[in-house]
Amino acid sequence: MPTRIAISSAVPTQPAQAPSGAGKPARATKISFKAQMLQAREDAIVQAVNRLLAEKGFDLMTVDEVAAEVGIAKASLYKHFSSKEDLAAAAMVRVLRQAQAFLASLSVSSTPLERLMAVARWMLQEQLAGEMPSLPSQNSSLRANLMANKAYLDGLMQVSDQIGGWIEAAQIDGSLSPKVPALVVLYTLYARACDPVPGFLKAGGQHSDEVIIELVLATCFDGLRTS
Amino acid sequence: MPTRIAISSAVPTQPAQAPSGAGKPARATKISFKAQMLQAREDAIVQAVNRLLAEKGFDLMTVDEVAAEVGIAKASLYKHFSSKEDLAAAAMVRVLRQAQAFLASLSVSSTPLERLMAVARWMLQEQLAGEMPSLPSQNSSLRANLMANKAYLDGLMQVSDQIGGWIEAAQIDGSLSPKVPALVVLYTLYARACDPVPGFLKAGGQHSDEVIIELVLATCFDGLRTS
DNA sequence: GTCTATAGACCGATAGAC
DNA sequence: GTCTATCGGTCTATAGAC
Numbered sequence: 001m002p003t004r005i006a007i008s009s010a011v012p013t014q015p016a017q018a019p020s021g022a023g024k025p026a027r028a029t030k031i032s033f034k035a036q037m038l039q040a041r042e043d044a045i046v047q048a049v050n051r052l053l054a055e056k057g058f059d060l061m062t063v064d065e066v067a068a069e070v071g072i073a074k075a076s077l078y079k080h081f082s083s084k085e086d087l088a089a090a091a092m093v094r095v096l097r098q099a100q101a102f103l104a105s106l107s108v109s110s111t112p113l114e115r116l117m118a119v120a121r122w123m124l125q126e127q128l129a130g131e132m133p134s135l136p137s138q139n140s141s142l143r144a145n146l147m148a149n150k151a152y153l154d155g156l157m158q159v160s161d162q163i164g165g166w167i168e169a170a171q172i173d174g175s176l177s178p179k180v181p182a183l184v185v186l187y188t189l190y191a192r193a194c195d196p197v198p199g200f201l202k203a204g205g206q207h208s209d210e211v212i213i214e215l216v217l218a219t220c221f222d223g224l225r226t227s
Numbered sequence: 228m229p230t231r232i233a234i235s236s237a238v239p240t241q242p243a244q245a246p247s248g249a250g251k252p253a254r255a256t257k258i259s260f261k262a263q264m265l266q267a268r269e270d271a272i273v274q275a276v277n278r279l280l281a282e283k284g285f286d287l288m289t290v291d292e293v294a295a296e297v298g299i300a301k302a303s304l305y306k307h308f309s310s311k312e313d314l315a316a317a318a319m320v321r322v323l324r325q326a327q328a329f330l331a332s333l334s335v336s337s338t339p340l341e342r343l344m345a346v347a348r349w350m351l352q353e354q355l356a357g358e359m360p361s362l363p364s365q366n367s368s369l370r371a372n373l374m375a376n377k378a379y380l381d382g383l384m385q386v387s388d389q390i391g392g393w394i395e396a397a398q399i400d401g402s403l404s405p406k407v408p409a410l411v412v413l414y415t416l417y418a419r420a421c422d423p424v425p426g427f428l429k430a431g432g433q434h435s436d437e438v439i440i441e442l443v444l445a446t447c448f449d450g451l452r453t454s
Numbered sequence: 455g456t457c458t459a460t461a462g463a464c465c466g467a468t469a470g471a472c
Numbered sequence: 473g474t475c476t477a478t479c480g481g482t483c484t485a486t487a488g489a490c
Binding site: 299300306 | 460461
């Protein structure tokens with residue numbers, strides 16, 4: 001069992017709001033169809049939020065923009081999500097689910113270090129593609145909302161446990177430096193998701209996305225100093 | 228001459244507004260006293276802005292807060308600075324000046340690599356002390372204002388040139404990897420000023436500030452992988 | 455008495471919430 | 473589509489220095 005790396009010590013288990021379609025279906029097809037519509041729209045909303053969050057960040061994203069991007073009325077938004085913070089949380093849950101899917105896709109026939117590098121590469125790709133929502137770590141109302149969101153915390157824990165296990169394995173097999181605590185390695189990897197360096201390099205226009213990713217990966221895993 | 232590392236290609240040279248006390252003094256003592264008062268207050272304002280910017284970021288900082296922290300009326304603020312963006316720019320100019328002073332203090336009897344590590348250490352110290360203002364790179368009105376601010380651009384250029392020279396020297400003397408372009412190294416160092424990792428580690432409470440700084444420095448210069 | 459700086463009310467716009 | 477809060481920015485009456 002991998003050591004549980006605590007992201008937050010306070011985990012108030014508030015019942016997450018039931019996702020749409022929680023009611024018992026009376027006739028399968030009809031309810032299912034309705035639920036599918038709702039689900040599809042919810043997906044569209046969360047995807048739009050994800051994009052806007054990656055593009056402008058939480059503070060500069062307005063709810064009106066989200067509604068306009070999805071093409072629905074603002075009031076309809078509030079039928080699905082009760083606040084702007086909830087929207088952001090949904091986007092984070094979405095990206096955590098994608099991360100879980102990616103982690104699951106590479107669990108076999110690769111070394112722990114290779115898997116960690118693949119994770120970092122994936123984060124950088126998502127970021128450069130404008131698909132990585134990054135929230136300000138300073139907004140307290142947003143943080144409070146996230147820390148009360150069970151789906152978010154569960155996803156974060158699951159991802160962190162998996163990556164944390166690989167970190168420890170890589171330190172044991174000697175491919176990762178054992179001098180750096182596993183938690184520091186984990187945070188350093190997470191930080192690649194909101195690293196401003198790829199964006200600056202992309203804005204510079206001197207390198208392709210692929211080159212940028214390899215350069216940042218090299219600085220992350222091999223450091224700046226001559227090894 | 229070190230290669231000039233372009234931070235911004237568009238450098239509109241707008242005349243910076245004359246700092247207070249530009250008029251010709253009729254009687255030295257009197258005008259000087261008044262000017263000193265103005266200067267002292269301006270310093271207090273910028274220092275408060277610096278702290279608030281480091282604590283809450285640009286978007287969440289309100290002008291009323293700044294006035295309250297300094298203990299003056301908001302209207303008085305606008306006698307010194309004509310907009311919120313100007314306030315932020317002044318704080319950035321201040322930190323750039325401090326950076327220049329620090330750079331100048333270590334120009335002798337140390338290797339380029341040692342100097343670069345000292346710079347990174349200084350940034351991390353400032354950040355952990357809550358003295359490093361970090362602006363959102365997404366706010367376009369703020370960026371436009373900064374890019375039109377001669378004092379800011381000059382300071383940034385000077386700092387970048389100095390550090391850039393050291394980077395190239397370190398690559399030539401073999402202590403820094405020549406495989407990473409100098410610009411990438413420069414950005415990677417700058418990114419330490421807004422790295423979320425030190426803050427997370429500090430919030431975790433497992434390490435002292437000194438240990439955190441050394442850990443982050445190690446991941447930055449030596450990388451995560453076993454060398 | 456005059457002049458400047460201040461305090462604090464005030465305005466318009468915008469964004470979140472319903 | 474409306475309501476309300478908040479925030480950036482301005483205006484005016486007043487207090488105090490000379």
